[in-house]
Amino acid sequence: MNEENTDGTNxxxxxxxxxxxxxxxxxxxxxxxxxxxxxxxxxKFGGPPPGxxxxxxxxxxxxxxxxxxxxxxxxxxxxxxxxxxxxxxxRLMMEFSGENRGYAFVMYTTKEEAQxxxxxxxxxxxxxxxxxxVCVSLDNCRLFIGAIPKEKKKEEILDEMKKVTxxxxxxxxxxxxxxxxxxxxxxxxxxxxHRAAAMARRKLIPGTFQLWGHTIQVDWADPxxxxxEETMQRVKVLYxxxxxxxxxxxxxxxxxxxxxxxxxxxxxxxxxxxxVHFFNREDAVAAMSVMNGKCIDxxxxxxxxxxxxxxxxxxxxxxxxxxxxxxxxxLVYANKEESHSKALGKPPTLPTRLNGQHSxxxxxxxxxxxxxxxxxxxxxxxxxxxxxxxFNSAVMHLDYYCNKNNWAPPExxxxxxxxxDGKVLLVYKIVIPAIANGSQSYFMPDKLCTTLExxxxxxxxxxxxxxxxxxxxxxxxxxxxxxxK
Numbered sequence: 175m176n177e178e179n180t181d182g183t184n185x186x187x188x189x190x191x192x193x194x195x196x197x198x199x200x201x202x203x204x205x206x207x208x209x210x211x212x213x214x215x216x217x218k219f220g221g222p223p224p225g226x227x228x229x230x231x232x233x234x235x236x237x238x239x240x241x242x243x244x245x246x247x248x249x250x251x252x253x254x255x256x257x258x259x260x261x262x263x264x265r266l267m268m269e270f271s272g273e274n275r276g277y278a279f280v281m282y283t284t285k286e287e288a289q290x291x292x293x294x295x296x297x298x299x300x301x302x303x304x305x306x307x308v309c310v311s312l313d314n315c316r317l318f319i320g321a322i323p324k325e326k327k328k329e330e331i332l333d334e335m336k337k338v339t340x341x342x343x344x345x346x347x348x349x350x351x352x353x354x355x356x357x358x359x360x361x362x363x364x365x366x367x368h369r370a371a372a373m374a375r376r377k378l379i380p381g382t383f384q385l386w387g388h389t390i391q392v393d394w395a396d397p398x399x400x401x402x403e404e405t406m407q408r409v410k411v412l413y414x415x416x417x418x419x420x421x422x423x424x425x426x427x428x429x430x431x432x433x434x435x436x437x438x439x440x441x442x443x444x445x446x447x448x449x450v451h452f453f454n455r456e457d458a459v460a461a462m463s464v465m466n467g468k469c470i471d472x473x474x475x476x477x478x479x480x481x482x483x484x485x486x487x488x489x490x491x492x493x494x495x496x497x498x499x500x501x502x503x504x505l506v507y508a509n510k511e512e513s514h515s516k517a518l519g520k521p522p523t524l525p526t527r528l529n530g531q532h533s534x535x536x537x538x539x540x541x542x543x544x545x546x547x548x549x550x551x552x553x554x555x556x557x558x559x560x561x562x563x564x565f566n567s568a569v570m571h572l573d574y575y576c577n578k579n580n581w582a583p584p585e586x587x588x589x590x591x592x593x594x595d596g597k598v599l600l601v602y603k604i605v606i607p608a609i610a611n612g613s614q615s616y617f618m619p620d621k622l623c624t625t626l627e628x629x630x631x632x633x634x635x636x637x638x639x640x641x642x643x644x645x646x647x648x649x650x651x652x653x654x655x656x657x658x659k
Contacts (some may be wrong), residue, residue, distance in 0.1 A: 416446060418611050
C-alpha cells in the first residue's frame with residue numbers, strides 16, 4: 175500500500191495524519207484477511223475475498239455508492255456495508271492527492287445482499303448530516319451499433335465486430351418489421367466484460383470508423399431494467415416478437431390456444447410484436463416453451479415472459495406526454511425500436527397499478543386522438559384557460575402555476591458537469607422572479623440528467639414540489655404523482 179500524504183478525519187471531527195490513515199487500513203486488512211491494491215485511480219479491497227473459490231459473483235451483485243465524505247476510507251466504510259452481507263470486492267475511487275473521489279462500488283456475493291444494501295443503506299447517515307446514496311450498479315457489457323447496412327446478416331455483423339474489437343460474445347440483430355430478410359439498421363453487441371465493451375466503444379466512437387464503407391453510430395446500449403425473481407414468478411403474460419405486420423390478434427390467439435384450448439385470455443398486438451395474456455401463469459410458462467421458435471404466417475417468433483413495468487418509469491413517460499399512466503407500455507417501445515433506439519431490444523414491460531401491485535386485467539391503451547371532421551368549428555383559446563389536468567408535463571404545470579398567480583414566467587438556467595464514465599450531465603436552476611427576493615431565491619434538484627428534456631422536466635417537478643403550499647393551485651395528489659428520478 176502507498177502511504178497517504180494527506181490528512182483526514184476519523185468521523186469524530188478529529189484530524190488524523192496519513193500515517194494514521196494507513197494504520198487504520200492495515201488494521202482492517204489484518205482483521206478481515208482481505209488484500210488491498212491501489213491502481214488506475216481506484217483502491218480495491220478484496221476481489222476475491224479470502225478463501226473464495228470459483229468465478230466472481232454474477233451481474234446484479236454490485237451497488238454504486240455516492241456522496242461519500244472525501245476524508246472517509248475503507249476502515250469506516252467497509253463495516254457499514256458488511257451489515258448487508260459478505261463483500262466480494264470494495265472499490266473506492268481515489269484522487270491523486272489521497273482523498274477519495276466521493277463514490278465507490280461494492281460487490282456482494284449474492285444479488286439478495288446487494289438489494290438489501292440498497293434498502294437499508296440508501297440515504298444512510300454515514301456521519302452527522304452526511305447521507306450517502308446507494309443504488310444498483312449497471313455493469314454494462316453491451317454496445318448499440320447504428321447505421322448498419324440493412325442487408326447484412328447476424329453472422330456477417332458478428333464476424334466483422336470480432337475483427338475490429340476484442341471480447342465479442344454475441345450480436346443481437348432484429349429483422350425489419352416490413353421485410354424479414356433485412357435487419358433494422360442497428361445491432362447490439364455483447365462483450366465478455368464491461369472493460370471490453372468500454373475499450374471497444376473507445377475505439378469505435380470517434381465517428382470516423384467505418385464498417386462496409388458506412389460510418390457507424392456507437393453508444394452504450396440502455397441497460398436492461400432488473401426485475402426481482404419474486405415479481406417475475408407472478409407474471410402470466412408473454413411477449414411475442416418478430417411477427418408479421420399482417421398477422422392478426424385472432425391468429426395469434428388461435429395459435430397459442432392450440433396447446434391448451436381456452437388458456438389465452440386476450441391478445442394485444444402492435445406492429446410486429448404482441449402481448450399474450452393468459453388466465454393462469456402455469457399455462458403461460460408452458461406456452462412459452464412450446465411456442466418459442468414456432469412459425470406463424472411465415473415468421474419465426476420469439477417468446478419470453480413480459481417484464482412488469484417500473485411505476486417510476488411509467489410516470490416519467492406519462493409526464494413526457496408519451497403514454498397514459500394506466501396504459502400498456504407498447505407505443506413507446508414501438509416508436510423507439512423503429513427509430514433505431516439504443517434500448518436493449520428486450521421485452522417491453524407489463525403494466526401495474528399505481529400502487530405497485532399487478533393489475534389482473536390491464537386496461538386497453540387510452541385513445542388520445544379523435545377524428546377531425548371537415549367543417550368542425552374551432553374556437554381560439556389560451557392555454558391558461560384550461561384546467562391543470564390538461565397538462566401532462568411539469569414544465570407546462572409550472573408555467574400555468576405562475577400565470578395563475580399573476581407571476582412572470584419561470585426562468586431556467588442550465589448547468590453541466592461530467593460523470594465518472596465521461597457523460598455530460600445536466601441540471602437546471604429555476605428562478606421565479608416574483609419570489610426571488612424571499613427565503614427561496616432559486617430551485618435546483620439534487621439529481622443530474624443526461625438529456626436536456628429530462629433536466630428541464632425534473633427541475634420543474636422539483637420547483638412545484640417546493641413552492642409555498644399556501645400559494646399552490648395543485649393538489650397533494652398531483653405532487654405525489656410527479657415523477658421522481
